[in-house]
Amino acid sequence: MMITKSFLQKHIDNFPDEFTIEELIERFIFIDKLEKRIEKSNRNDTISEEELENEMQQWFK
Structure with missing residues (x-):
């Protein structure tokens, strides 16, 4: 995903x-992952x- 200034501004406004x-960095990684999943x-x-x-059962074997 390409990051734009407007994308950064939109999300930074919601930061403390x-x-x-x-x-x-952690928040932007999370936001990036979330946006990819939404897409x-x-x-x-x-x-x-x-x-x-079924996949989750495989994780715990």
């Missing part, structure tokens, strides 16, 4: 008045609940 550079959802590029449950 003071924050660390680490918090800034996938909008394209119906998702898995069913059953598929998710």
